[in-house]
Amino acid sequence: IPQSVAKEPGGCCSYRNSEEMARRNVLITGCSSGIGLALAVKMAKDEQKRFKVYATMRNLAKKEPLEEAAGQRLGKTLEIKQLDVCDEQSIKACVNSIPDRRIDVLVSNAGMGLIGPIECQTIEEMKTVMDTNFFGLVRLLKEILPDMKRRKSGHIVIISSVMGIQGILFNDVYAASKFAVEGFCESLAIQALKFKLQLSLIEPGPVVTEFERKVFEDGMKMDLSAADKETAEMFTNIYLKNYKQIFQSLGQSAEDVAEIILAENPPFRHQTNTLYTPMTTLKYADPNGDLPIDIFYKMVFQHDKVFSASLNFIKLLRWRSRKSFDLGKPSQ
Numbered sequence: 001i002p003q004s005v006a007k008e009p010g011g012c013c014s015y016r017n018s019e020e021m022a023r024r025n026v027l028i029t030g031c032s033s034g035i036g037l038a039l040a041v042k043m044a045k046d047e048q049k050r051f052k053v054y055a056t057m058r059n060l061a062k063k064e065p066l067e068e069a070a071g072q073r074l075g076k077t078l079e080i081k082q083l084d085v086c087d088e089q090s091i092k093a094c095v096n097s098i099p100d101r102r103i104d105v106l107v108s109n110a111g112m113g114l115i116g117p118i119e120c121q122t123i124e125e126m127k128t129v130m131d132t133n134f135f136g137l138v139r140l141l142k143e144i145l146p147d148m149k150r151r152k153s154g155h156i157v158i159i160s161s162v163m164g165i166q167g168i169l170f171n172d173v174y175a176a177s178k179f180a181v182e183g184f185c186e187s188l189a190i191q192a193l194k195f196k197l198q199l200s201l202i203e204p205g206p207v208v209t210e211f212e213r214k215v216f217e218d219g220m221k222m223d224l225s226a227a228d229k230e231t232a233e234m235f236t237n238i239y240l241k242n243y244k245q246i247f248q249s250l251g252q253s254a255e256d257v258a259e260i261i262l263a264e265n266p267p268f269r270h271q272t273n274t275l276y277t278p279m280t281t282l283k284y285a286d287p288n289g290d291l292p293i294d295i296f297y298k299m300v301f302q303h304d305k306v307f308s309a310s311l312n313f314i315k316l317l318r319w320r321s322r323k324s325f326d327l328g329k330p331s332q
């Protein structure tokens with residue numbers, strides 16, 4: 001990110017000193033846990049002190065873990081503020097509380113998952129996912145984009161997902177919310193370029209955060225009676241059964257994702273998990289779209305033994321590579 005927001009920030013006056021003015025103001029949503037928390041801390045602890053992080057969350061009662069992780073940076077390069085992406089007033093109030101309303105980097109991270117058969121989900125539950133994952137981004141941009149346009153400077157980082165490119169079994173509405181984000185950003189990017197603004201879609205595969213636990217727990221206690229027997233069994237005996245295994249084998253840590261976001265000057269689309277890219281590559285490999293569906297189908301319903309064995313194999317490889325690293329041997 002830092003390279004892409006290279007310009008001296010505009011505006012002045014409400015900064016204590018030139019050093020503080022030189023720092024790029026970063027607004028991140030959803031910092032009470034997971035990727036948002038990790039990214040806020042990573043940027044606040046930047047050795048070159050390039051960032052002033054406004055780490056926001058909808059419920060300040062949950063600020064403990066972030067305060068802990070921020071340590072000495074709290075109140076210096078990291079400030080915690082309230083912001084609910086489903087509440088326009090809270091977004092406006094938060095932006096107004098930032099000096100000159102100057103946001104150099106916006107990280108739209110807040111989001112939630114939803115899994116299960118649509119026969120067992122209410123439209124209300126589905127709307128909440130769209131309202132958070134998609135309209136949350138829209139509300140943020142309606143408030144912040146005009147200022148960035150005026151300053152002809154700004155970087156918008158959107159935490160999308162591999163499921164913004166490719167749907168996964170029993171993630172129908174969640175994938176729809178991320179596809180919506182991707183389509184919205186593809187359209188906006190062209191206009192934004194005219195104002196020298198940069199959009200970056202970050203597309204993690206499975207990441208081991210609260211997201212996984214919340215989604216799994218909701219899935220486990222879901223009332224499946226509205227679905228036919230075969231669908232209910234598919235959800236329970238295949239999806240939920242494999243769920244933890246997927247995260248254990250393919251899952252990245254929130255810190256990994258934060259590291260990647262900060263390290264590279266992300267292009268328009270950036271997938272963080274190289275273990276997952278073979279799946280998404282299938283989509284780009286076959287314009288008519290049958291290939292990934294066919295392969296996912298086979299993995300799940302015909303070769304589930306092979307599939308879970310391969311997940312185990314991946315887990316073993318990662319464990320071994322970590323092990324050799326831990327012992328200080330140069331990783332091969």
Ligand SMILES: NC(=O)C1=CN([C@@H]2O[C@H](COP(=O)(O)OP(=O)(O)OC[C@H]3O[C@@H](n4cnc5c(N)ncnc54)[C@H](OP(=O)(O)O)[C@@H]3O)[C@@H](O)[C@H]2O)C=CC1
Pocket residue numbers: 029030031032033034035036057058059062083084085086109110111112113132136159160161162203204205206207208209210211212214254
């Ligand atoms: N974990 C994964 O496997 C993957 C996650 N992602 C995406 O990463 C992003 C972060 O999720 P992750 O860190 O994994 O999961 P977490 O559940 O740990 O974090 C989600 C964050 O979003 C916040 N949030 C939810 N609704 C709102 C709202 N209305 N206003 C403000 N904040 C809100 C949560 O706050 P609260 O504590 O109040 O609920 C929480 O801080 C999401 O957009 C998710 O879709 C993408 C790919 C993979």
Ligand SMILES: CC1=C(/C=C/C(C)=C/C=C/C(C)=C/C=O)C(C)(C)CCC1
Pocket residue numbers: 160161162163168169204205206207238239242243246279296299300
């Ligand atoms: C890979 C794969 C599966 C599950 C993938 C999962 C569970 C991905 C989770 C991604 C997340 C959590 C993204 C969040 O935004 C199946 C369907 C079991 C079988 C087919 C191959």
